[in-house]
Amino acid sequence: MSDINNLPKAEGEEEVKKNVNHSDNISEENKSIETIPSETVDAASVSEEKSVDTNESGNDVTKNSDNNNDAVLNEIEDSNAEDAEDEGNKDRHTIEVKAYDTMSLETLAIELEKLVKTEKVQAIKSHVESINNEFKDKFQALLDDKKEEFLNDGGNEIDFYYVSPIQKRYKEAYNEYRKKLNDHYQNLEKNLKQNLADKLEIIEELKGLINVEENINTTYKHFKELQERWRVTGPIPRDKYNNAWNSYHHHVEIFYDFLHLNRDLRDLDFKHNLERKLLIIERAEELAEDDNVMRAFRELQELHKMWKEELGPVDKEYRETIWEKFKAATKKINDKRQVYYQNIDKVYDINLVKKLEIIENINAINAQTTNSHNGWQKKIKDIEDLREQFFNIGKVPSKVNESTWAKFKESVRTFNRQKNAFYKDLKKDQYTNLQKKLDLIKIAEDNKNSEDFEVTTALMKKIQSDWKKIGHVPRKDSDKIWKRFKAACNFYFDKLHTTKNAANKESIDAFSNKVTLLETLKNLKPVGDKEKDVESIKEYISKWKELGRVPNDKRYIEGKFNKAIEDFLSSLKMDKNEVEMIKFENKLDTMSASDDNKDLDNERHFIRKKIDEMKSQINQLENNLQFFTNVEDDNPLVKEVHKNIKDHKNALKLWKEKLSKIKEFY
Known part of the structure; x- marks a missing residue:
C-alpha cells in the first residue's frame, strides 16, 4: 500500500452525464464562471459515451439517487470545499488539542503564546477559541473573588478595580493572534482571487484543446500539463469552489469524449486512474480497521479529495463498482466515528452529572446557617474545593454547557452574597468592638501612672481580661489599637515591678x-x-x-x-x-x-506514674518471653527482648531512687 504515497494530493471527482450540450448539467452559478457552447463537440464523436448516466462520487445526474441523502458524503464534500480556501487546514489536524478546561490562567496564557509563536495562525482558530473561552470564564471567577475580598475589607463596590499581570500577558498574546489572523486573511483574499483567475484561465485553455489542429499526442501532452497546473494552483474562495471544479471537470469530460478518436491514449489514462483509485480504496479499507477513528476519518477526507480533485474517470464498466466499494469503506469508517462520538457523549454525560452534583453541594452549603467567622472560613474553603473540582472535571455536552455554567455561577454568586452579607454585619459588630477597646485603652492610659498599686493592679488585670473577651475589630485598626493598649499596660506593670524591686x-x-x-x-x-x-x-x-x-x-x-x-x-x-x-x-x-509544695507534689505524682509504667512494661516483656518456646537464647528477637527488659529495670531503679530522694523534702 506504499504506492498510495505517490498519488496526487487532491480529493475527489464527479462524473457528469455526457451530452452534446453539457451546459445543462451546470448550475446557474457555474454558468457565471463558464458557459459551455453546445457546438463544442461533434455529436457523432461522442456517441459512444452518451450511455453514461452515473458519476464516480455516487451522484446519478439524471435519476437523483438516494446517495444525495448520504450525510457523511455531504459532510466530506462541505469540508473539502471549505479546505479549498484554507491551505493551512492540514496543520490544524496535527496540533494537539489539550485539556484547556483544566489549565490555570497562567498556563492558558503560556499555551496561547506558544501557539501564536510556533503555529500557522489559520491553523489554531479552534484552539484559540477554546483557550479564550476558558480564560474569560476563569478570570471572571478570579475577578469575583477579588471583588469579594475588596468588599469584605470595607471597600466600596464602585471603587473596585483589579489588574492582573497574567491578564495583561494574555491580552498581548491574543492581540498578536488577531493581528496575524487579519494579515493572513488580507493576503489570503488576494491570493484566492489570483488563484481563481488562474484556474478559470486553465478552463479556457481546456475548452480550446478540441479545436486545435495538431497531433493528438501533442494535444494530450498539453492536456496533462493543464491538469498538473490545476493541481498545483493554490486555494480559491470556497463559494466558487464547486462551480469552478464542476466547470473544470465538465471540460475534462469533453476532452475525454474527444479523445475517443485516439482510444489508446484514453484507455491508458483510464487504466492509470483505475489503478490509483483501487489504491485509494485499499487504503480506505485499511483505515476502516484503524482504532484511531478520528485520524482515519481525517485521512478519509484526503482520500476523497484525491479521488475527486486529482484523478480522472475510469472505464465505464468499473465506475459504479469501484465507487460503491469506496462508499462502503467510507460508511464503515463513519459508523465507527459515530460510535466514538456516542462514547464521548457518554463521558460528557458523566461529567455533566458530576458538575450538577457539585452545584447541588454548593447549594446545600448555601442552605446552611452559619453565624461565626470560623464557620464561614470553613465554608469558604469547602466552596473553593468544589470550584476546583468543577473546573477539573472536563467538558459536558455542548447543548447544556452554557446552562450548566450559568447554574454554577449562580450557586457561587448566591454563596458570595450570603458571605458578603455576613461580613457586612460582622463589620458593624467589629466597629462596636473597636469602640469598646478604645474605651479600655483610655482606662489603661489614664491609670498607667497611678501609684495606688493595690487598686490599680486589679483594675489593669480586669481590663486585660475584658480585652480578650471583646472579639475582633476591623483588620486595619487591629494592630494599631493593640500596640496602644499593650504599651499602656506594660508601662504600668514595668513601673510596678520596678517599685517592688526597689522594695x-x-x-x-x-x-x-x-x-x-x-x-x-x-x-x-x-x-x-x-x-x-x-x-x-x-x-x-x-x-x-x-x-x-x-x-x-x-x-x-x-x-x-x-x-x-x-x-x-x-x-x-x-x-x-x-x-x-x-x-x-x-x-x-x-x-x-517555693512557698508551697505544689510543684513537689506534682513531681512525686509524676514519678509514681512512671514507676507503674515501668513495672507494667517489664511484666509485658517477661510475658512475651513465654511465647518463645524451643528458641535459642542467641535468637536476635529473644536477645532484643532481654535487652529491653534490662533497660526498663535500670530505668525503674532510677525512678525509685528519685522517689526516695523526693520523700526527703517532706
Missing part, C-alpha cells in the same frame, strides 16, 4: 549575685578527676542556694542555672544515672524554694 533589695542582690555566679559556672572546665568535678559542681549548687531567692519576675535565671549544671555534668564521664540524680537533686532544691 525588695535583698531579692535584687540575690539576682545580681546569681548572675555573677552563673557566668562563673558557664566558664567552669572539668579538671579530669570525676570526684573533684562532682564535688566542685555540688559546691556551686550549695553557693547558689545560699544566695537566696530572686524576684518572681527574675526566676527565669533558675532555669539558666539548671541548664549550666546539666551542660557541665554532660561533659563528665560518669554513670548516666548518677548524673541524672545530681540534676534531679538540684531540680528538687529549686522546687523546695
